[in-house]
Amino acid sequence: MKHDDLRQTVLRVLGEIAPEADLERLQPNVAFRQQLDLDSMDFLNFVIALHEATQVEIPERDYWRLASLDGCVEYLAQRLSARQQ
Amino acid sequence: MPKLGADMTVGTVVAWTRQPGEFVRRGDIVAQVDTDKGVIDIEVFATGVLEQILVLPGQTVPVGTPLATIRETGAPEERVPGAWAGPPPAEAGVAPQAPQAPPPPLPPPASAFGAGAVARAGHQPAASMAQPEPPGGMPVSAQGPPAAPARLRISPSARELARALGVDPAAVQGTGRGGAITREDIQRAAAQRAGALGRPRAEEAAAAGQPSAGAPATQQPAPGPSQAGPAQVAPPQLPPPQVAPPQAGPPQAGAPPTAAESPLAAAPMARGVQLPAEERAARMRQSIAAAMSRSKREIPHYYLGTTIDLHRAVTWLAAENERRTVTQRLLYGALLIKATALALRDFPELNGFYMDGRYKPNEAIHVGVAVSLRLGGLIAPALHHTDRLDLSTLMERLRGLVQRVRGGSLRGSELADPTITVTSLGEQGVELVLPVIYPPQVAIVGFGKVVERAWAVEGQVVVRPTITATLAADHRVSDGHRGALFLAAIDRLLQQPESL
Secondary structure: OOHHHHHHHHHHHHHHHOOOOOHHHOOOOOOHHHHOOOOHHHHHHHHHHHHHHHOOOOOHHHHHHHOOHHHHHHHHHHHHHHHHO | OOOOOOOOOEEEEEEEOOOOOOEEOOOOEEEEEEEOOEEEEEEOOOOEEEEEEOOOOOOEEEOOOOOEEEEEOOOOOOOOOOOEOOOOOOOOOOOOOOOOOOOOOOOOOOOHHHHHOHHHHHHOOHHHHHOOOOOOOOOHHHHOOOOOOOOOOEOHHHHHHHHHHOOOHHHOOOOOHHHOEOHHHHHHHHHHHHHHHOOOHHHHHHHHOOOOOOOOOOOOOOOOOOOOOHHHOOHHHOOOOOOOOOOOOOOOOOOOOOOOOOHHHHHHHHHHHOOOHHHHHHHHHHHHHHHHHHHHHHOOEEEEEEEEEOHHHHHHHHHHHHHOOHHHOOOHHHHHHHHHHHHHOOOHHHOEEEEOOEEEEOOOOOEEEOEEOOOOOEEOOEEOOHHHOOHHHHHHHHHHHHHHHHHOOEEHHHHHOOOEEEEEOOOOOOOOOOOOOOOOEOEEEEEOOOEEEEEEEOOEEEEEEEEEEEEEEEOOOOOHHHHHHHHHHHHHHHOOHHHO
């Protein structure tokens, strides 16, 4: 998956979990939690949805890397390319 | 119309998902009802044939109005005039003239089971809203058929009030339907006696302590059955439907559907009767205001708090989640809820309902979990038999519950019967919450966010993840000493996460 596709995937998943959020205004390098009202259950559902969309296994110790849009894209791209090799 | 919250006075049928003549089982979802808390799925509490539908989609009726009848296997056929029961006979008006079909006065013994099914809540005193229907428990007839025809016509709720106030029901003149003695009659009798004895009126009211009394009266525009049990509500005095009439489709009173178009055909488009989001939010605000005002007015809260070391719980959880796939992972919130439920087993004075001036502990432990809605407001539906769920199941149910709350597909039983509430502020909140009890419950447990603190362990200062647990409980039922032991028990359980 290309970076742009990943970005779209992350935004789509985020939109499902926080439908009221204005994702156009989301700052990609700032933590979601500073911009959106997400609780731990939302975040868990976010991770589950990312897993389902990309088939990437995301261990809990990596959660911190999923804090922002840029972080998500970078992490998923890295895991996907590692899997292809 | 079941009472889905202490503050609910009316509800609107949105759709029937089952048709007359269909066989339904206990627990089946048969209808959807719109309330301040969103659209709720309504389950039946009996198994049999859905005989007649009494309230059509789009109609708003007070709590307690029978919605339908179910004929249990073997029961004789019995018809409520004006009800929808399949293809309408020519003479029987399909649509009732009033906003609802007149509820049968008191269930006659023969039909009590049938009428009791969906309508069961109809014969229940308003105050017993939270009286849970323990799965597999209470027979439908619990408050149904009068044992002997010659018996006093008095609702269980009024009878209890009479007992609480020391009034002899036999000496009271009933003003309810068919001369039934209502709660108001009992209160009037008690007040007259109090006047005679010079007993202060206020004390009387306090003794009555009835959850339904006047609670919403000041907040809610609906006059409604705030005092009387629904069984005594006379249809002619009903408020007009509070909810905006359906925009399209569902038949309205006065516009009876022709025989050709079944009123139930409206079901698929019935979502149209839902309120706009702002109106819904305003109504939820109002219902929270009513419940919380009543809580602050009636319940003498006491508060306790303690800080708990979560080191073991968090460490165990991290190791456990390492082994689990993402869909099976646990949140620490599940541990907090389970520890609370297990601790409750030894504290029946915190798990139950204060109704009609006295406390009834509840054997089953149904923890209500406060879930905030994204656009404001909150709902605290129940995780049934919380103490008996293993952590994986509890977590799965919790996820489902949160999703249903936020997606608007809660079940009536989940809303109506939590026996205690847990509120957790989550990771982004603050350290301390002093929660307000949700009547008629008698306790609420709060958890702040997890905070790392300098913590003394065996003479050394170490950094530990900690959480502050609080308890708000009803001083009419329990004291601080027992409350403190309860919080200590939660702490102890969280130190052994593997046995939760």
